[in-house]
Amino acid sequence: MATTKVLARKRRSVRDRSYLWELGRGIAVSTRQFFRNIFARRDLFTVQYPEEQREYPRRYRGLHRLMHREDGQVRCVACMCCSTACPADCIHIVAAEHEDPRIEKYPALFVIDELRCIVCGFCVEACPCDAIRMDSQLHCEPFTDRRTSFFGKNVLMDIGSLSNAVQGGRIKKLANSEH
Ligand code: SF4
Ligand code: SF4
Incomplete structure (x- = not known):
């Protein structure tokens, strides 16, 4: 006869339930990226197209x-x-x-x-x-x-x-x- 096993739901911590920790982490990442883009420009993903053009990766399928x-x-x-x-x-x-x-x-x-x-x-x-x-x-x-x-x-x-x-x-x- 088949038996049914009931698993107890894992209780999440107060930190997980409040989402404040993850919210803070997200804001920290955005802030770090913001200042990097302004002062270092190393991670600036915006390209001023068409004046600025990036090389396409080799696998890019272009015009025939x-x-x-x-x-x-x-x-x-x-x-x-x-x-x-x-x-x-x-x-x-x-x-x-x-x-x-x-x-x-x-x-x-x-x-x-x-x-x-x-x-x-x-x-x-x-x-x-x-x-x-x-x-x-x-x-x-x-x-x-x-x-x-x-x-x-x-x-x-x-x-x-x-x-x-x-x-x-x-x-x-x-x-x-x-x-
Ligand atoms: S029609 Fe021309 S381009 Fe198309 S598969 Fe044949 S040989 Fe290649
Ligand atoms: S021409 Fe036709 S087969 Fe060739 S890439 Fe375009 S959709 Fe695909």
Whole structure:
């Protein structure tokens, strides 16, 4: 026969019940941080953006970039793996036959809707030829016109060629370039 064991509730001390101790600790932390930020500025977490910009961590997923072949052409072979894997359905590709018989296809049109993108990185994972990356260290700037959120092949390739220059976290406005 099953027995029921009743556990006595642990009685909290007066100090715990009053919350004054924890309240005092919280105020002490805030006060210490306040004076550190004013006099030492070592722990100041507020960044005066955009004048002041911090480098993003390496794992940060930034704007997409399309990689280049050695001859400068786009590396993408229009296999559609990225657009198939994209859960937000924001990659649109139109494939075309390449004039070079060694290359089967290329993207005549390659557009990413950066406003719709949820920055999951699935497209990068799905790409079999490392043609798309999200290590640009760039982030989307606010869009005032919905049309500028569509990044076309040329823009994505420009970001690809800028990649070395932007690895330090510099922000460049590319949305208004040719799509
Ligand atoms: S990061 Fe995710 S949502 Fe954005 S384009 Fe790639 S697969 Fe789609
Ligand atoms: S970027 Fe990669 S996955 Fe996407 S279509 Fe091009 S080759 Fe395929």
